[in-house]
Amino acid sequence: MLTLASDFGSPYPAAMKGVLLDRLGDVTLVDVAHDFPRQDVRAAAFWLRETLPYFPPAVHLAVVDPGVGTDRAALAVRVGDHALVGPDNGLLLPPARRLAARQGGDESDVEVFDVAYDDPDSHTFHGRDVFAPAAADVHAVGVDALDGIDRLTPLTDDDYVDLTFPEATVASDEVTGEVLVVDDFGNAITNVPGDVLADHDEATVNGERVPVGDSFAAVSEGDQLLTVGSHGYVECDVNRGRGDEAFGLATGDAVHLEF
Amino acid sequence: MLTLASDFGSPYPAAMKGVLLDRLGDVTLVDVAHDFPRQDVRAAAFWLRETLPYFPPAVHLAVVDPGVGTDRAALAVRVGDHALVGPDNGLLLPPARRLAARQGGDESDVEVFDVAYDDPDSHTFHGRDVFAPAAADVHAVGVDALDGIDRLTPLTDDDYVDLTFPEATVASDEVTGEVLVVDDFGNAITNVPGDVLADHDEATVNGERVPVGDSFAAVSEGDQLLTVGSHGYVECDVNRGRGDEAFGLATGDAVHLEF
């Protein structure tokens, strides 16, 4: 099984699928998403971290790649019986660490490899010409035997680009964090751990007093609320509406909570 | 085989796919749509009714769920060798009745079950934490043996939420109906049965005289027409253009036809 994720929109993902199917025969392909915010490596890493751990063992091909055509490396990352393949820009590390944690492991279970590649046909579509062939190679030999692929070289953590999410600052009666991503519903998902909302019925968000609810339906249709979203973080939401618009929040904006 | 449908956009459907694949192994998943008009249960029920009957026997997971996180029930519905799984808000009943009719049956062939579930991890993503696991259970035991699942309880029609579409009022020389949905092309699909257009070359729609045509090409590019769409209803369309804009119609708007 292979999953695919990118910021390619349409129809470029289909060329990657063609390459994979041509090399691997009738393998199962599953799209994670191809509409990640364009060239936003951090947002894509967030979504991959929150989504890939639900999958059974698979090779995960992920391409959000503002450095396409430069000399940035290609990586393969192994975490138990999962593997991730994509550009060396930090994209793969947050989901890899989460996969390790879900398997009861830790950072030491994340193995990172450089994937050597020849100068490809295209300097603008490494998804098709570099990463899909690399993912096919990993799938063909199997995740267990991945380190037997000649063009793979183990890396230490000084050798590749890492990416971590900013952490919220949590005090007893106030929290400062930021919006990590806005989802398709308009929910503004912050980096503030959901447990700060425990025992609170309302809170002040950037100066505005709003109720805290267990679910959207805790408030009337069209009303704002703070809730713990499906990722475990505080979200600034609207029941049946868009939280980003009501709260005036976009990705990267600061969020200051007071209780 | 499992089909998936929702108003989740992207990438939330991928988490549901991960849950299904993790529980069922390499099952075939087919997306119906994940861009149903947000939280519009009626529109989603319309599209499911018009689409699911073309599929071979399958478990159909469908989630448009404005009541997520409340105590609304989860349902499984069996119709012959098809099953539907989703929230108790009417969504599943129109496609279930259509599936029964396509199989030569009637309303009595629609069996509805309550699906008991524990308090899930998330109050905002029952698609991942409640409905996908329930659909996996139904698929795992098989639709034939669905009623053997312990947490399923048969319901009578007083016990669940039903949904029916408004019917048009048809007289000999005039018809009053409404727009049920607008499709991606901008075709305004009404609830008026297509046969009212038989033997008419033109009609008045909300006061405007337009031709009746067998196909878009019956009128010049950019011109309005009434035609019988692929669902069997009267549509207010434009050849190679958007009927909703030309006729000034949106979902729920009244449509008055005179001949």
Add this chain to the structure above:
Amino acid sequence: MLTLASDFGSPYPAAMKGVLLDRLGDVTLVDVAHDFPRQDVRAAAFWLRETLPYFPPAVHLAVVDPGVGTDRAALAVRVGDHALVGPDNGLLLPPARRLAARQGGDESDVEVFDVAYDDPDSHTFHGRDVFAPAAADVHAVGVDALDGIDRLTPLTDDDYVDLTFPEATVASDEVTGEVLVVDDFGNAITNVPGDVLADHDEATVNGERVPVGDSFAAVSEGDQLLTVGSHGYVECDVNRGRGDEAFGLATGDAVHLEF
């Protein structure tokens, strides 16, 4: 294996998938794209030509069909062990010729057949009622035996609609071409062969002097460049931005290059 492509948006492609799965059992379906520019046969033919050759042998169902409901024919096209099925409006010919070339053949390896069909249920959805059943028939008998299907009749090239892309006019120090398509990133893809950029560091595009680069990263973020895209053509692009907007170009616009 079947691939599907259309300008149908959502959820109409699902009805085609239902028809295919109902007739063929658990066949592998792969979406190429369903958001081709609406009713733009030339743009769709371009994307199919650039995408389908990456796939292993398959039946390719492609429907962009402004003439739906008229008496335009349905075609099946065989190229080696690939087959294409769709409307007789030129859509299938550019990808068919490219598939022939990739297999080391030429135009003579493209075999075109008329597919006879009964008056379908719908005059507005031949994708579901005409083309999907035809593709299922071709897949069921196999591409090798396609000419044994009774309702298929071989055609000569006078009998069907062809489509070719306009060619750029290339002189030693200037080139005149046009924009064939704009991709989802906003890259304006022209019909000018990429090799005209060899040995040039900059060029004038419609009067504006811009750098020539091997990849997006050859210029600063937000800056314009000319590059050779993944299709081998000159593209008018912006590093991490939209070339169509920066250059003021849309599909069909003339592009005049001077060196």
